[in-house]
Amino acid sequence: MTYDMLLLRFGEFTLKGKNRSRFERSVHNHIKSVLRPFPKANIIKEYGRLYVELNGESPEALAGALKKVFGLVSISPVRVCPSELDSIIKTAVEFVGQKVLTKETTFKVTARRVWKPFPHSSQEMNHLVGSPLLRAYPQLKVQVKNPEIELRIEIRQERTYLFYEVIPGVGGFPLGTNGKAMLLLSGGIDSPVAGWEAMRRGLEIQCVHFYSYPYTSQLAKEKVMELTRILSGYAGRLKLHLVPFTDVQTSFVGIGQDNLIITLMRRAMLRIATTLAEKEGALAIVTGDSLGQVASQTLASMNVIGRATDLPILRPLVTSDKNEIIRTAIDIGTYETSILPYEDCCTLFVPKSPTTNPNLHVVERVEASLEHMAARIEAAVAGTETLIIKPDTNISAGSSNDDGAVVNEDWF
Numbered sequence: 493m494t495y496d497m498l499l500l501r502f503g504e505f506t507l508k509g510k511n512r513s514r515f516e517r518s519v520h521n522h523i524k525s526v527l528r529p530f531p532k533a534n535i536i537k538e539y540g541r542l543y544v545e546l547n548g549e550s551p552e553a554l555a556g557a558l559k560k561v562f563g564l565v566s567i568s569p570v571r572v573c574p575s576e577l578d579s580i581i582k583t584a585v586e587f588v589g590q591k592v593l594t595k596e597t598t599f600k601v602t603a604r605r606v607w608k609p610f611p612h613s614s615q616e617m618n619h620l621v622g623s624p625l626l627r628a629y630p631q632l633k634v635q636v637k638n639p640e641i642e643l644r645i646e647i648r649q650e651r652t653y654l655f656y657e658v659i660p661g662v663g664g665f666p667l668g669t670n671g672k673a674m675l676l677l678s679g680g681i682d683s684p685v686a687g688w689e690a691m692r693r694g695l696e697i698q699c700v701h702f703y704s705y706p707y708t709s710q711l712a713k714e715k716v717m718e719l720t721r722i723l724s725g726y727a728g729r730l731k732l733h734l735v736p737f738t739d740v741q742t743s744f745v746g747i748g749q750d751n752l753i754i755t756l757m758r759r760a761m762l763r764i765a766t767t768l769a770e771k772e773g774a775l776a777i778v779t780g781d782s783l784g785q786v787a788s789q790t791l792a793s794m795n796v797i798g799r800a801t802d803l804p805i806l807r808p809l810v811t812s813d814k815n816e817i818i819r820t821a822i823d824i825g826t827y828e829t830s831i832l833p834y835e836d837c838c839t840l841f842v843p844k845s846p847t848t849n850p851n852l853h854v855v856e857r858v859e860a861s862l863e864h865m866a867a868r869i870e871a872a873v874a875g876t877e878t879l880i881i882k883p884d885t886n887i888s889a890g891s892s893n894d895d896g897a898v899v900n901e902d903w904f
């Protein structure tokens with residue numbers, strides 16, 4: 493099938509109101525970044541719409557890449573012709589002729605006259621194009637409901653578009669148009685999905701990962717870097733803050749409060765993430781919590797943990813079932829990496845039965861009794877190494893090692 497262009501459709505919000513130019517700029521940049529591997533493709537902007545000229549690039553491959561662009565509602569590969577009746581009929585006959593038609597292929601024409609000065613209404617066009625098609629291809633049979641072929645024709649002033657398919661995009665808001673947030677990224681299944689959902693809602697994210705060397709390995713760290721690399725495919729590039737958490741975490745061990753360890757750890761994570769957020773100008777913290785999934789994700793736990801920060805905590809997965817989360821993880825490409833068996837610091841020193849109902853006063857009293865906690869938290873922030881990761885970053889080759897930060901210069 494020969495197509496000339498891809499027609500891109502966006503949510504209404506991108507087309508109207510005072511945010512329009514900001515939204516458009518963001519979408520345009522995002523499209524440019526995902527289409528970088530297709531040098532012949534050319535983005536054109538016309539009458540508030542975006543099109544991609546194929547110039548020989550594969551429409552399937554381009555549509556696959558464009559499914560990473562937030563705010564994009566649907567994509568149609570189109571043939572184009574001048575907005576003149578003869579030309580539209582000729583192009584339609586040729587276009588349908590490229591389809592494999594069996595003995596009785598059901599079809600219909602759905603025309604839409606957007607450019608009102610065009611002399612034939614949408615209804616008239618259905619007949620004016622349908623009749624020559626029936627004459628040219630006697631195997632076609634008109635069927636209004638669920639035909640095998642629906643030839644759609646959109647008549648605009650600049651040109652007319654003919655197409656069959658409307659391929660769904662991911663929707664949401666253009667990247668970064670709703671502010672900035674810190675994503676607490678573990679190596680698990682949930683937090684990368686939460687990060688993707690947050691980006692889809694227009695948030696720019698920066699990832700924060702806590703590791704406890706030597707209890708957690710270099711491989712565990714590289715796994716999180718790889719997850720960040722995959723997520724960066726949706727953002728162009730992402731910052732990853734790697735926080736040394738060993739000192740803070742081990743200070744909770746052996747104080748006779750084993751059932752509170754996870755609560756204490758999570759609160760410390762939030763305090764560190766809040767400081768990093770302030771430095772980076774982020775206004776929220778995103779986590780992969782899903783209500784009731786584990787002890788630290790009961791409502792009572794979330795309540796006590798969440799009070800360690802003044803920033804809003806966004807939990808995109810809070811009401812999702814595990815199966816739904818896994819399905820999204822597979823779709824966005826993070827699942828295979830998430831299930832690699834490298835340990836997360838949260839699984840260390842964890843008691844058999846952590847509390848599901850921590851008491852805020854008790855937790856605060858325990859925290860107040862811990863020596864040098866503020867200094868340990870400060871040291872963790874100071875020791876944080878920040879990487880910039882892009883889709884083509886080679887994680888194992890240029891990665892940081894356990895002795896300190898070795899960051900490949902190309903990443904910046």
Ligand SMILES: Nc1ncnc2c1ncn2[C@@H]1O[C@H](COP(=O)(O)OP(=O)(O)OP(=O)(O)O)[C@@H](O)[C@H]1O
Pocket residue numbers: 675676677678679680681682683684700701702703778779780781782785786788836837838
């Ligand atoms: N080492 C870590 N670094 C950064 N954030 C973390 C870390 N461990 C946990 N988190 C954050 O806390 C949330 C809850 O973690 P937990 O391990 O209890 O649950 P989970 O359901 O297994 O989540 P995930 O699948 O994302 O690991 C995670 O989704 C993540 O946002």
